[in-house]
Amino acid sequence: MLVPEEYIIEETEIDERELERDPPGVHLRYNHTEPSVISDGVDFIAVIEQGGDEFRIDYWGYAFGRMYITSEGVQELGQRLSYEDDDIPSWTLVPETVDANDPPWWLPDGTAIDPTVACDNCEETVSVREIVTPRRPPVDMEGAVFCRDCWEQ
Ligand SMILES: [Zn+2]
Structure with missing residues (x-):
């Protein structure tokens, strides 16, 4: 589960082919740096603002799907990007999808864009x-x- 159930407004059935190849929004990518490990979870998440308190999430990897979540849910997702300075983060932002001068509010404090x-x-x-x-x-x-x-x- 990407976010706790209480933050999910709606989950939609979707065909994998319907997921856009290059969705809008801010992209999060699983940072796969260990060559001998096969990643078996979700490794890509697009966060697309819908206005109000709603965000669309398109995700794929081993699993895929689309859901609509609350702003609390997006903040929870943002926590994936928080890490200690000397660590290698396991999730990163795709910097091209973020305005470094006006980063999304749901990023944890001190999140490095790149x-x-x-x-x-x-x-x-x-x-x-x-x-x-x-x-x-x-x-x-x-x-x-x-x-x-x-x-x-
Ligand atoms: Zn080197």
């Missing part, structure tokens, strides 16, 4: 959406966080 982290190997700063955090570091490398260039070497 957080970055340094690669443990080359020390290059990269977006947390472009990293790999393998269970074991590649041969000849130390650390836990790698940029894609180092990982693919």
Whole structure:
């Protein structure tokens, strides 16, 4: 369940093909950085404001669907984006869908629109959406966080 039942106004049956390929709204993406783990949940959520106290949520991944939720529900979803500075967030915003100067009110305080982290190997700063955090570091490398260039070497 994406949000507690009490926040769901309506859930609609929908064919997967009906979900738009590029829905409007603010997009949240599951940050899949561990290559040996297969993600088996929802990994994409679009939050589309409907006016008033209603938001449409289109989501997909292993499961998919559409629901209408309250503003409390959206705040609950926003909590997925809260994380400690030195952590790799498990959910991130798609920065192109957010106005950094006027971020959505339902984001937790201090949410970074496009957080970055340094690669443990080359020390290059990269977006947390472009990293790999393998269970074991590649041969000849130390650390836990790698940029894609180092990982693919
Ligand atoms: Zn690197």
